[in-house]
Amino acid sequence: MGRINFCGETVVLIDVYGHLDTLKFVVHMAYLHFINKELLMNILISITILLLSHLTNIANAGSLNNGEWTPSSCGEEPAAPVVDDRDVDEFNKSVNAINDRQQQAKTYYGCLIEEANKDNGVIADKANREQLDYKKSFETISASVDAAKKKLDKK
Incomplete structure (x- = not known):
């Protein structure tokens, strides 16, 4: 808008x-x-x-290749961390990694949804414009046919 x-x-x-x-x-x-x-x-x-x-x-929208859509400006999806249960220190590091990944994932998936919504809007707008152009073209042709018919009916 x-x-x-x-x-x-x-x-x-x-x-x-x-x-x-x-x-x-x-x-x-x-x-x-x-x-x-x-x-x-x-x-x-x-x-x-x-x-x-x-x-x-x-x-900034995503790309569609062979039926697979991917966002273009969101970066890589954050990898899932592994829980390390060897000892308390390693476990605590795992929990910190999980918390960090949650923040990264929130950013990544927010970006992904935003790009997907933009792409959906662009696709819908394009389809609507094409449909409107087709309708206008059909109306123009119909008007020409009607005018030609009226002209020929007078002869």
């Missing part, structure tokens, strides 16, 4: 990379209603920053 200041109002741009029509509308309205080029430039800069921030988030 992004916000820009537009004509003294805060305009919320949701899912910027998925709704470029919203951006086109904001830019078009700014162009039509303002002679102030500085304000128009500030709006365009704000939109550019929002787009770049979304692209940065997308670039």
Whole structure:
């Protein structure tokens, strides 16, 4: 989600990379209603920053190879420590290692979930955009067919 200041109002741009029509509308309205080029430039800069921030988030997403998804910026999954029961000192070291691993695992799995959620969002947005493009294409073709039919019916 992004916000820009537009004509003294805060305009919320949701899912910027998925709704470029919203951006086109904001830019078009700014162009039509303002002679102030500085304000128009500030709006365009704000939109550019929002787009770049979304692209940065997308670039940090995981990768999918041969049906196996892996996060790209979480590092390695922490290895499970072994409990050493040879003596009290070794056991205490094991417990410390387990506690350290718990913190590392919390960070790793938090990162993994965040990347997975980003990827899920990107995939869903892409599928929705493709479906919308298909619908628009079908509507355009249907309108052309209807217009051609009406034209030929008049002959």
